[in-house]
Every structure is written in C-alpha cells, then in structure tokens.
Amino acid sequence: MKSQLRSIVRSGKFMTGFVIFVSILLLTIIYPLINPGDPMARIGYDSFRTRPGTYVSLYDTLDGVNTFTFRIPGANDIRISNKLREDDRERIKYWLVEYGKQEEVAGLTEEEIDIEDTVALLGLWWEFYSDEVFVRNLTNAERNAFMRLDVRLDRLFDIDDLQVYTLNPETGEHDILFTEVSTDDYINVSDVANIIRLPLGTDNFGSDVLKKLVLATATSLWIGLVAGTVATLIGLTLGLLGGYVGGIVDDIIMFFTNLFTVIPGFVLLILISYGMSQMERGATTVAVVIGLTSWVWTTRSVRSQVMSLRNRDHVNLSKLSGHSMPKIIIKDILPYIASYVVMAFILQISSGILAEAGLSMLGLGPSTTSTATLGMMLDWSIMKSTAFIHGAWWAYYPVIVVILLISFSLNLMNTGMDQVFNPQLRD
Amino acid sequence: MNSHDRQLCLSGKGVTKIFGFGSKKTLAVDNVDFEFYSGDLISIVGESGSGKTTLIKMLLGLTSVTEGEISFMGKKRDIGSRRKKKEYWKGIQAIFQDPYSSYNIFSKIDSVLLDCINMRGGRLLPRKTKIEMMREACSFVNLKYDEMTNKYPFELSGGQMQRLMIARIFLLKPKILLADEPTSMIDACSRATILDMLLKLRDETGMMIIFITHDMGLAYYLSDTVYIMEKGKIVEFGSADEVVLNPKADYTKQLLNDVPKIHDPWEFSKNRRKDAQWTEQFVV
C-alpha cells in the first residue's frame, strides 16, 4: 500500500494533474480573499461593452492631480495611429488605389501604399481626397461613407488645447478648472484615486468576469464533488450488493442498471431538470440530479469486479471463518476495489462538471441569481446573448479554458493512478 | 477396515447442481451419490470441468444444492441460517488450491489465525493464551510464530502460506477437511512437506480428509478411497488399489492410459522399457 502511494506520488502524470487541480482549487479560495466584493454585482455596462483592461477614473485624472508635461516627439502620431482603426486604413487605401487607377497617379498602387505608416497614409489622403473628385468605380453609398470618413479624420487631427470647467452650483456658472490641457500633458496613474482593473472585462450583465469566473469555478467544483459523491456512493452500494449477494437482488439491480444504461443519462437529466420548478433548481440540487443519473457505469464495473472477487478463495475462507456479510464486504472486498473506486470517483467529478456545463448551456442548469457556474457563464455569454457577435472573447474563452483545465487535470490524475494500480499498464 | 465400525460422516444422495436457466442451463454436478466415512482419506479425481470444485463448494455450503440432499454426521444437513452455517463450518473446513489468493492481502496473517481461535469460542481468552495457541499451531507446521507475526501475506512464500493454512485447520480441528488441490501451485519439492503435515494432522485428530485433485498419481499415493468424476458424474469409486490398478470404467481406464507414467511409458515413448521394475532408489 505504502509503495503504491509512493509510486503514485512519483508518477509524473498524476502529479501534473494534481498540481493543476490544486492550483485551481487554491485560486478559488485565495482570490476572493485578496479581491473581495460581490462577484455577481453589476458594476458596468451590459452587453460586453467593457473590454478587458484597466479603467481609470476620468474625473480623478482631472481633479487635483499633478500634470506633467513630457516632450516626446511622435506622441500625436501614436494617438492618431491608435485611433485610426484597421478598417479605416483599409478603406483609405481602397479609395486611393481606385483614384490612382482612374487618374493614373504614380505611387497610388496596391503595392506602394503602406497602411501601417499612418503619417504617409493620411498625407496621401489629404493630398488627393476631396468630395468633389468623382471616382467612377464607387457606389453612391461608398462615396457618402468616404465623405463621413473625411470629416472624422479632420476631427481626429484637431489638436487644439482643451479647456476644462467645473460647474459652480451657487452661481450656476462654469469656472475654469484647467486651461489648456495640452496633448503633451500626462498624469501618474498611481495618483489617480479610482482605478478599476478588469483583466477579463465585464459580461452581458456588467459583472466582473474574472470575479465571476472564480466564483463559478468554485461552484462547479462543488457540483462535481456532490455529483461524483452521489454517483459513486450509489454505484458502489448497488455494485457491491449486486455483485456480492447475486441472485434475485442482482437481477433487480441489473434491471434498473440496464434501464438507466439504455435511457441516455443526459436525456433523463434534461427531463428531471425540466420537471423541477425554477425555484428548486439550486446548484446542489442540480448536482444531486447529475449524480442520480450517472451511477450506472460505476455500478457495472464495481459489480463485475466484486463478482470475480466473490469467488476468490480468501472470500470463501472468510465465510468459512464465520464472518458476516457486511464484514466480508468491508474487509475482504472493499480494499481490493478501493483504488478503482477512487479512480471512478475522480472521473465522476470531471463528468459531473461537464454535465452541469451541458445542462446549463441548454438553460436547464441551476436557476439562480446568487451564484454562477461555469456552464451558466457559457450559457449567458454564448446562448443567451451575443458574445460572438460583439467579439467579446473574454466572456467565454476563459470559461472554456477553466473547464478544459479541470477535466484535463482530473483525467491526468486518473491515468496516472491507473498506471500504478493496473498491472497491465505498468512498465 | 470395514464399514461397520466406521461412522458415516458425510453423504449425499442425488446431489445435482445446475447453473443458469433455460437454454443456458449447464449441469455442473449430475445426480451424484456418495458416502464418506470418518477417518478416511478420500480423493475425488477429475479433469478440469468435471464438476469436482462445484461439488466441493456444495459440500462446504458455499453454493446451494439444486437437487438432492447432503447429510452430515448421519443427519440431514441444515444450513438455513447464518448461525447454523457457522456451526456447520466448525465441523467442515477447507484448504484451497491457490495459497496466493487464499489470503486477504490487506490484512496481517495473524488475523487469519485469530479468526480460528474466535470461531472455536476463544474470543474472550487472554491475549497471552491466544498467542500461545498460535505459536503451537505454527510450530505444528514447522513455522516460527515470531517470524510470522505482524507480516503481510506477500512476505511469505507459497509453501509457507499453504502451511499456514494447515495451521489454521490445526486450530479449528474440524471433523472434515476438504483439500482442493492444495499442492498444485507448489513446487514438487515442498509438496511432500504439505502432504506430510496433512497426514500428520489426520493422525492426530482423526479427521476425514477429502482430497480433490486431477493428479492420479497423487490420489493413488494418498488416499484410501478414490472417486473418479467425469462431466459432473461419478463414474467409478472404490479403494485406491482397486480403482488405479484394476479400473472398471472406460473413463478411468483411458485416464490411466493417458497419464504419463515412468514404468509403463506411452506406447510411442523412446524410453519404453520392457523390464519395468521399481528400482532401489524409490524405496527409501
């Protein structure tokens, strides 16, 4: 036993899985401690309008913060090139190329225009573009669009200094707060009182995705644990009974096992979830339901192992020594299948988490506003709203990665244990 | 010895065992009659699939009897409840073929012997007495208790394990011992030790031994009475000399003809010697 434990610890696969799993688990415990707050709170705009990033309070940057002037050549260019979107560049190039073809201007060809060089690109635009020039190959809609683009570009280059006022409530007049906020003025971010860090942005409800993800991971692990425990306990009990007692008991157990095997567990899960009222579908309830539908394979394999153990001589000998059935099961059968049961349990946790994700994607997962699960996060971002269309990758990619990591680590642990316990795989 | 001064120990009438139902029905033991007398050493010889192991399990009460009845000490056997079973198992015990699978690998071997003491009603004995009893049992089978205690089964050799099984029987002192090929997994050299101990145990306690084997030579060497089983039926029985040297049933004849022998080798063997004589070295 000890040597087996030692070889499990030495197994690279098991340890990799174990380290990943424990890291995820620790993260769910530690992160809420260092970053407290209600993960479900709606702190921002809905519909994924807050991208991942650090948000600095605009008010605080203006009010009572020292400004520093840095003379860095090209600062303007950086701003402009940041503001000039990729598709604007493409469109500018498109117009220029069309114009070049029509008027046979040298230098206005596909190859010679570099859209990365903002200064040169805009230079060309202003040199040639005028709303009076008629380019034949363009539709009217395109012509109008180019006119709008031209106006926007003009505004972009407006680098006149700004003036900032505050409203004086007594006089109802605007007092000047700053004169001339120049494009060369900077502030130190650590001087700003209010900064919000949203490494994963916000979701469609406007909640912090990272905080929610941590909460959801914890809830999903809990669901996996409960589902795995329920399934393993039922499977183990029925398997032990059916395998050891045999006869009519076994027949009855096998009848139900076969019944549950034939009916796809997931369909049953959907029906049960659907049959329950919204109020009843908490995370734990869903976990129990998942457990209740996924014990079949544990039962089958435990039963077949017990059946072969039952005929082993040490069990016969134990009977001949007058031991009672519970004692024989606990002392002479359970230890032999313990390693297998632990492995099945790990797999059940993993499949419980996946089942919850699947259920929730169908909208049949836990119905609650007080917590989140990994499946519910996917449901909200992918199924119920349009994270894809918004390009809000942060709302679903991290969730998928966490699900993958959990199930990968659990399966890795399982394989590692299998190599230790299964003599056929031992090298 | 004739049957008058021997007590009928275990007997069966029309004992039958059927596995499965309907078309999958297999007849493992088919209408078998037997009478085993106390103090005898009986061999049941059969090839694999002859039903000898099933018969043994029925005799032990580990498998139910489909039809027929088994009598124990002259009375119809009643093992309906667990209490009655436990009482029955005080009188009938077994040693199995594979010593490596006869032990629970997770328990120390002391527990095997302690179980026997408990079964004989020694549960409340002081620990010192129990150890003394275990020591005596171990020394009976030439094992040192101090080397055995606190060990796990895998630390013993096959021969030691099987000897410990005999020590178990020594503690239980049943009336009947069923030995299911106890030497087939053991090297020829240690086989004699195990057999000697079984015979010594029989001499000391007067118990009846039913020896199950596929080895004709071993059955002939050991037993008073030999039963030959084929496909669930007993085809022939009688004293060892009668059955082996003067077989009546065709199956027995064929079996004896096909077993490799050394004084009467197979007809095609190159070592076939006409002057088959027991040489000196065999009689020690």
Added chain:
Amino acid sequence: MGKVMLEVKGLTTKYITRFKEDVYAVNDVSFKVEEGRSVGIAGESGCGKSTLALSLMGYYFAPLHYIKGEIIIDGRNISGMKPDDIRKNILGTEIAYIPQAAMNALNPTRKIIKFIEDVVRAHDPKATKKDIYDLARQRFEILNLPEEALGKYAVELSGGMKQRTVIAVSTILSPKILIADEPSSALDVTSQKMVIKMIHDLMELGYIKSMIFITHELPLLYNVTDDIMVMYAAQLVESGTADQMIFDPLHPYSKGLMGSILVPEDGTRDVKLVAIPGTPPNLKKPPDGCRFAERCKYATANCRLSQVAFYDFENNRKCRCLFTENELREAYKNEQS
C-alpha cells in the same frame, strides 16, 4: 554421435527489475543437442527454465537482457543478432517456439490457413495461396489433423486441437529445433497425450530435427525426451539420458526432485515422499559457492567456498557437484541403511 543441431556455450542473461536490480535468470548455461535428439529441461518454478527458452530464441526485449555466451544453431551463431533479424531469419526456419498459452495467442478473427500463409510468406514472399494450402493440407494429413481445421477460426477448435494446430502452424517450415515450454500443461491428460504424440511424429518424420522440452512434470518429461537436464537457481545442475536421470539421479537436488515423482502405478504407495527443506536462493544475490549447498544435507564447508563447475561424469553425464560419482552413491547408500 549425430550432427550437433544446437550448441549453447556459457549463455548468461539477466532481467532488470523495476527497481533497477539485476536478476541473473540464466547463468552460464552450456549444452549441446544432437540431430534427432530431444532434450528436456526440468526444474521448479523460478529456476529460469522459461527464461532459458526465451534466451535461446533471442527474445531479448526489456526487461530481459543478453549478457554473454554463444548460441549456435546448425553451425550458425545467432547470439548478438538483433531481435528483429532473428524474427525474420531465424524463427520459423531455424527455431520454432511454443509457449504454454500458445493456443490462446491465435487471433480469433482469422482462419487457421491465414496464420500458415503469414508464416510461409514471412520467408518466401512469392509463395502462392495454392502452394501454401497444399503444403498445409499435406502436413495436416500426415499429422492426423483434420483438413477442415484449416478453414476454421481458432474459437471453433477445442483446447487440445488448438494447441496441436498451433504446433503444426509453427513447424510448417520444418525448423531445425523446436522449443516447447510446457506446451501441454493447460490441457487435460488425454489432449496432452495427443499433443505429445504429434510432437513425437514431427520428430519421427523429420519435420523438426531436434527438440527442447521444458516442463516441471518429470513423468511427462520421461515419456517425451531422450535426455533430461535439471536446472536449479539459473544453472544446469545435472544432465544425462532420461533413464539415468529418472532412475539414477546423482546430484542431490535431482535426487530430491526425482523422489517427489508420483505416478499411478503399483508401488507408488510404498514410497515415502521426501521433501527438500528450504527455498531456492534469491537470484538477485546468489551465494558464492554451490547454489544448492544451503539445502543439501551432504554439503561441506568446501561447497560454500566457490562456484562449482559442471563436471563431466561417466556415461556422458554431467553434474554440478564437488563430490565424485562414487562418493555420491556411497552417501545415498549410507542413508538408506
């Protein structure tokens, strides 16, 4: 003296365990097998007889490793050849190997004739289906195997039949030497006899030139082979003809082994079975001297000093014992009286 078919000189091979310990399972084994002779190897489980079989056919896959020694088959030295080359060029034509569970190694989805095609084509890729079928049919007929078996699947045959078919398949190319490792121990005695009869026929008809037969069953060995070698703790301890070895063993270990023979024959009941006390030495750390010394009642201090050579005794016998033949006989006689 016939032509030497197989000569083994100082063969030593080892296993490397999971804990990187060396177990020398075959240690300095030398013997010769002449054409037309069959040699039996007897010994207790764990003495290295099955490893010897694997070593002889060059089956050096981890954890088994070749250390030293020569294996010469009909003048051709195959020691040191790569396992792949051996499979291609040696197995089937030079050596055929039949393990105990050979019959269970047949792929259940293929017909018997397909295995024969595989074996033949491995050495003669141009052989036509018809040629192979004719060859197989002819061989099956001679060996009293039903021709229909060729078109059947392995599962349709009984255990004994399967084993005989496997032997027929693996000897289809008439190898020079057949290594049979307990080929009949999983069978009942009637099938066992039929398997042995077939192997006997194969030798009589010259389809195999010589044979090494490994088993722990001494009466069986006596019925099968001409010569018997006894192996103990990775070494050969005695060799001689079957008659010599069964009825007149010299080495104290062989003597003990032969004393454990039980056959259903008149006289068996008068024999007193004698056990050899103790257990074989641990091959991870074999003793310096005679490996049997610990269990031998005749052992002297000399026996434990250094390795004992495989001495030549009279009548072509060999024995790994420091005592002479006369001394041993004297000791046995004293014991009897």
